[in-house]
Amino acid sequence: MRPFYITKGRCGYYRIRLVDMASGLIVCDRSSRTSDRKAAERLAWEWVRDGISPVTKKSSDKKSLDTKPSRAVSAPVENSVPLGGLSESEELALLKLLAKKHGFSLGSESSVLPVAENVTVADKKTAEIGERDFALEKITDADLPLSLSCKKFDAGIFNGVKVSDFITDFWTEEKSPYYEQQKAHRKDINGTHCQNMRDMVKRYWIPFFGNSTVDSLTTEILNKFFIYLAADKGLKSSTVNKVLNSAAVPFKFYCKNHKISSNPMDGIERFGCDKTERGILTREEVERLFSFEWENKKKQLANMLAAFTGMRAGEVSALRYCDIYDDRIYVNHNWSVVDGEKDPKRHEVRWVVCPPEICSALKALAKKNPSFSNDCFVFFSRQKKGCVPVLPEAWVRGLDEALEQIGISSEARKARHIDFHSWRHFFATEISERVQMGTAQKLLGHKDASTTAIYASHESEEHMAAVQNVMAEFRKNIRILPFQLVA
Numbered sequence: 001m002r003p004f005y006i007t008k009g010r011c012g013y014y015r016i017r018l019v020d021m022a023s024g025l026i027v028c029d030r031s032s033r034t035s036d037r038k039a040a041e042r043l044a045w046e047w048v049r050d051g052i053s054p055v056t057k058k059s060s061d062k063k064s065l066d067t068k069p070s071r072a073v074s075a076p077v078e079n080s081v082p083l084g085g086l087s088e089s090e091e092l093a094l095l096k097l098l099a100k101k102h103g104f105s106l107g108s109e110s111s112v113l114p115v116a117e118n119v120t121v122a123d124k125k126t127a128e129i130g131e132r133d134f135a136l137e138k139i140t141d142a143d144l145p146l147s148l149s150c151k152k153f154d155a156g157i158f159n160g161v162k163v164s165d166f167i168t169d170f171w172t173e174e175k176s177p178y179y180e181q182q183k184a185h186r187k188d189i190n191g192t193h194c195q196n197m198r199d200m201v202k203r204y205w206i207p208f209f210g211n212s213t214v215d216s217l218t219t220e221i222l223n224k225f226f227i228y229l230a231a232d233k234g235l236k237s238s239t240v241n242k243v244l245n246s247a248a249v250p251f252k253f254y255c256k257n258h259k260i261s262s263n264p265m266d267g268i269e270r271f272g273c274d275k276t277e278r279g280i281l282t283r284e285e286v287e288r289l290f291s292f293e294w295e296n297k298k299k300q301l302a303n304m305l306a307a308f309t310g311m312r313a314g315e316v317s318a319l320r321y322c323d324i325y326d327d328r329i330y331v332n333h334n335w336s337v338v339d340g341e342k343d344p345k346r347h348e349v350r351w352v353v354c355p356p357e358i359c360s361a362l363k364a365l366a367k368k369n370p371s372f373s374n375d376c377f378v379f380f381s382r383q384k385k386g387c388v389p390v391l392p393e394a395w396v397r398g399l400d401e402a403l404e405q406i407g408i409s410s411e412a413r414k415a416r417h418i419d420f421h422s423w424r425h426f427f428a429t430e431i432s433e434r435v436q437m438g439t440a441q442k443l444l445g446h447k448d449a450s451t452t453a454i455y456a457s458h459e460s461e462e463h464m465a466a467v468q469n470v471m472a473e474f475r476k477n478i479r480i481l482p483f484q485l486v487a
Contacts, residue, residue: 004044004047004048006032006040006041006044013034014031014032014035014037014040015029015031016028016031016040016044016047018044018047018052028047028052155213155214155215155260156260156261157259158214158254158259159213160214160215162212162213164201164205164209166214167198167201167205170250171197171198173189173191173194177257178250188342190339191336192339200242201246204243205243205246208225209225217264218264219265219266219267219268222247223267226243226268229243237271237272238273240271241270244265244268244270244271248268251263251264251265279416280425281422290303290304290307294398294402295401298365298379298398299395299397299399299401300398301358301379302316302317302395303398303399305354305358306395306423306424307426307427308355308358308427309329309352309353309354310424310427310428311331312344312345312421313392313396313420314334314336315331315333315334315344316392316395317335317377317389318333318377319331319378319379319389320333320377321363321372321374321377321378324366324378325359326359327353327356328351329352329354330349330350331344331351331352332349337392366378369386370382370386371387377389395420396420399420
């Protein structure tokens with residue numbers, strides 16, 4: 001049993017409550033007149049050893065600082081100490097350590113201190129807080145069970161900074177030194193990716209951590225957070241890993257640049273990849289999908305283009321008139337909502353074989369652009385007189401609407417994991433059955449940008465001719481609406 005309790009008062013000074021070891025009654029409740037807990041604790045031990053020092057009143061004091069009347073208080077028992085969500089076995093282990101350190105025993109009756117009749121709820125709460133503070137301050141990681149220990153973290157210059165602000169600022173160009181370093185090393189920053197990372201903060205970090213600061217984080221708390229997202233929120237492993245990356249990259253960057261002393265993300269394991277494969281439509285479903293005229297002809301033509309070339313949604317949106325030839329398309333641009341026009345994924349510019357009738361329909365559509373020129377967008381938006389393209393999300397909506405019309409509901413589409421990117425998998429499946437794998441990889445852009453130089457050689461022209469023959473045969477196997485109606 002402790003001979004005193006120390007709690008912090010409203011004015012910031014610590015109060016000392018001395019306890020009679022025989023009766024368990026509080027015999028002194030006095031301010032230590034210091035905001036330093038260590039100093040207040042030293043003073044309390046002096047009072048226990050030498051007796052209570054006299055109080056000198058100041059003329060400005062309105063209230064007497066004499067000792068308050070004695071009050072009885074019950075000591076905290078095994079299951080009454082609220083230690084941050086610990087299990088009963090962990091609390092018991094902690095109490096046993098306290099008992100061992102301070103020479104008291106935990107009786108079966110839980111009567112460490114006698115309970116007086118005039119105990120109030122406020123007294124009990126005060127005593128429990130004092131005992132909890134003492135326990136957490138005195139017990140070190142070496143004394144605790146392994147499940148209770150955690151890795152301490154010094155946030156350095158980020159002490160006191162909110163977790164949400166720390167991550168958001170890192171993924172914001174105007175505030176992040178990471179942007180400057182990447183640009184200095186001539187590495188591109190994907191604005192869409194950074195926007196996604198900032199969205200992770202709003203969706204998951206803020207609801208869980210609120211106004212918690214960076215220096216309050218521990219490896220244990222972070223690990224519980226990610227497990228909570230997977231187990232309680234039911235997020236996919238890929239989504240949890242994105243949330244994990246949103247913090248792992250900043251901590252690693254600042255630790256590497258000596259802005260923080262250690263990385264609390266060290267030891268956090270990534271979650272296993274989901275075993276979900278992208279679904280694709282069957283040939284019969286593709287034929288049904290393109291056998292009628294869609295309400296929006298641009299969306300239909302965009303989906304046809306993706307189905308027969310494997311182009312990505314952003315690459316379709318960024319297509320320009322000058323990129324279209326009689327039987328092929330030069331894919332050298334991509335479009336995203338955040339970044340606007342940029343290079344294709346991993347800078348993989350490439351040629352793709354395209355059925356001649358689709359190329360003709362694309363050229364006809366481009367000529368309807370109010371700002372028609374050799375460099376104008378094919379899938380132009382009415383905004384800014386056609387100087388910007390239709391956003392990639394439009395092609396996704398168009399596909400969903402058309403699938404509904406052929407009897408594939410939204411629920412079925414989600415269950416089969418079918419989206420606009422499924423066209424790329426559909427094309428890859430069909431073309432890989434008919435040409436060599438190396439040729440298929442070139443068409444899909446799975447090589448570095450330097451491989452596109454090969455298409456200038458005579459051998460590559462022969463490959464292109466072979467692919468054209470294969471695509472012509474493939475095109476005949478799927479009966480679709482005549483393209484002139486779409487244009």
